[in-house]
Amino acid sequence: MMRKDKEDELDDFGRFSEPALLILVSLAGEPRHGYSMTEDIETIAGVRLGPGTLYGALARLEARGLIEPLKSEDRRNPYRLTALGERALRARLDSMMAVARAGQRRLASA
Amino acid sequence: MNWLLRLYPAPWRARYGEEFAAVLARQRASPGMVLDVLAGAIDARLHPQIQESDSKQMKGEDTMTLEMFARCAAGGPKLSPSERRIAYWLSIWSALFIAILYLVLTKIYREAPAVQAVFWTSVLFPNFIYQQMVYLKKRLWLTQVFVLAAGLSAMYLFMLAVMLIAKAL
Numbered sequence: 001m002m003r004k005d006k007e008d009e010l011d012d013f014g015r016f017s018e019p020a021l022l023i024l025v026s027l028a029g030e031p032r033h034g035y036s037m038t039e040d041i042e043t044i045a046g047v048r049l050g051p052g053t054l055y056g057a058l059a060r061l062e063a064r065g066l067i068e069p070l071k072s073e074d075r076r077n078p079y080r081l082t083a084l085g086e087r088a089l090r091a092r093l094d095s096m097m098a099v100a101r102a103g104q105r106r107l108a109s110a
Numbered sequence: 111m112n113w114l115l116r117l118y119p120a121p122w123r124a125r126y127g128e129e130f131a132a133v134l135a136r137q138r139a140s141p142g143m144v145l146d147v148l149a150g151a152i153d154a155r156l157h158p159q160i161q162e163s164d165s166k167q168m169k170g171e172d173t174m175t176l177e178m179f180a181r182c183a184a185g186g187p188k189l190s191p192s193e194r195r196i197a198y199w200l201s202i203w204s205a206l207f208i209a210i211l212y213l214v215l216t217k218i219y220r221e222a223p224a225v226q227a228v229f230w231t232s233v234l235f236p237n238f239i240y241q242q243m244v245y246l247k248k249r250l251w252l253t254q255v256f257v258l259a260a261g262l263s264a265m266y267l268f269m270l271a272v273m274l275i276a277k278a279l
Contacts, residue, residue, distance in 0.1 A: 034133040050143050051133045052150020055126055059159035075128035 009064055009088035019049050019057040024066065024081065024089040031070055031080035034058070061085065114144065117151035121160045201236040208232035223273035230269040231262070238262065 013020045026032060026040045034054060042048045049057075058079065061067045066085035070078045081089070112131055115123060123130075137143055212232055215225040238261060246254045 034129050035136050038133065050146025050150070051130060051137060052146040052148070052153070054133065055130050056150045056153050059122070059126065059154070063159040076132050077129045 009066055009084070010092055013057070013060055016053070016057040016060055019053050020061055020066075021089075021092055022047065022049070023054070023057055023061060024085055024092075027067060027079060027081045027085070028089060031078045033072070033076040033078045035076065037079075114147045114151070117148065118154050119158065121158070122154045125160050200239055204239045205232070205236040208235045223277050224270060226273045227266055227270035230272070231266045234265060235262070238265065 010017050010020050010024075022041045022045055023037055025044065026037045029040075032040060034051075038049055038054060058067070062069070062079070064084075065082055066088055067079045068082050070080055072078055112134065114134065115127055115131055118127070118130075134147070208228070209232065212225070212228050215222075215228055219225050239258065246257055249257075
């Protein structure tokens with residue numbers, strides 16, 4: 001399915017598209033490390049990401065500059081959203097909200 | 111469960127290994143989790159995201175592969191250009207020699223097992239001489255001749271035995 005938003009950076013994430021979106025949402029509040037993201041995502045979306053999925057998505061997000069690691073003294077490396085990541089998240093959420101509104105309108109008129 | 115980490119490529123482990131292990135340590139082990147990590151490791155190998163390290167790794171592999179090919183092509187240990195030239199020519203001339211010998215023997219003795227054994231020995235003959243020369247290059251010439259003669263004799267006798275058995279069948 002083609003998306004029209006050119007700013008949507010998550011298009012080519014394949015099966016990691018949804019986990020990547022959840023990670024971006026999780027990091028929108030504050031910087032978090034891997035395990036903290038897993039816990040947070042489970043709370044907000046009811047989905048528990050496995051370590052393989054989590055780091056598959058994290059590596060893609062970092063490679064595209066949507067998130068960046070922060071310095072850490074222990075081995076749990078926290079990440080935060082970059083400006084590009086914030087724009088990508090906004091674009092994706094706007095797109096999802098547009099779809100949700102259209103769906104709700106149609107359901108209401110059915 | 112840290113052994114699962116070894117399934118990931120080295121550049122990936124260098125970048126994410128520690129934090130991944132920290133996450134792994136706090137997860138409850140389950141078949142689903144193991145499958146998830148396996149799928150992640152396959153993905154990391156098929157779609158590497160760590161470009162710089164990955165390219166370094168590729169260069170390293172390429173260098174190793176090229177080195178391996180170079181060694182195989184040269185017959186094993188490193189040879190000087192002159193030693194390589196000698197080894198090539200020795201292989202070529204020995205192949206021609208054994209081919210002529212086979213033709214002459216066939217003309218005289220037809221398809222006798224001893225002649226057939228020469229043919230089958232000749233298949234490995236040039237390579238055998240080449241390898242011997244390469245691996246024995248630092249030995250005394252007498253040692254080289256002895257090992258070469260013994261090796262070729264053993265090979266010929268083996269082929270002769272095979273030909274005799276084949277004829278008896």
